[in-house]
Amino acid sequence: DVKVTQSSRYLVKRTGEKVFLECVQDMDHENMFWYRQDPGLGLRLIYFSYDVKMKEKGDIPEGYSVSREKKERFSLILESASTNQTSMYLCASSLETVSYEQYFGPGTRLTVT
C-alpha cells in the first residue's frame, strides 16, 4: 500500500513564524502536491512537483514556498505565517502517468495565532 506521511497532525504557530510542513511518500511516486482544505472551498492546490528540484505554482501559491530535494520528500514552507493561513494542509502523491489517482497523507491542521 502507498503510504504518505506528514510530519505533524496538529501544529500551532505564532504570526510571523517560519513554518515547515514535511511530507514523505514511500512508493517512488514522481508527482507530489500540497493542498489546503477550508470549509466550503474544497481543496485548493498550493504547489506541486513533477520531479526532484522541480516545482510548479498551483492556484494559491502566495505566502508559500516548497522544496523537493529528494524524490520521496516534499516540504511546504510558510515564510511568515499569518492567521489567514490557518487551515488543514494535505499532501498527496501520484505516479508519473497523469491518469493515476492521488494518494493523500493524513493532513496537518495548522493554527496560526
Added chain:
Amino acid sequence: ELKVEQNPLFLSMQEGKNYTIYCNYSTTSDRLYWYRQDPGKSLESLFVLLSNGAVKQEGRLMASLDTKARLSTLHITAAVHDLSATYFCAVLAFTSGTYKYIFGTGTRLKVLA
C-alpha cells in the same frame, strides 16, 4: 475559470434509500476521480474514470462519466450508515501548460438509521 461543482453540498438520507450526487465541470477532461473523506481523516480514492461512458461499481456505490455533458454521477444504492462521509470529485485539466487536479467543494452525506 475552471470550475468543478458538486450538488448537493449536503445530503441527509435514510438508510435503505437511493440517491445520486452530481459533479459538473467546466473544462474538457476525460479523467475524473471520486474520493471519500471521513471526519478528521484524509481523502481516500474511490473511483478513477478514464473515458467517456466509463462506469465503475464498488459495493453500494456506482460512478459514471459523461465527458460530452461534462458530468459525473455517484449513485448510492440502499444507503447504510457506514457511507456517511464527505465525497469529492476531481477532474484532471490541462491548464497554463500543465496538468492539474481540480476538486469540487464536496458533498457531505449523512445516512440516518
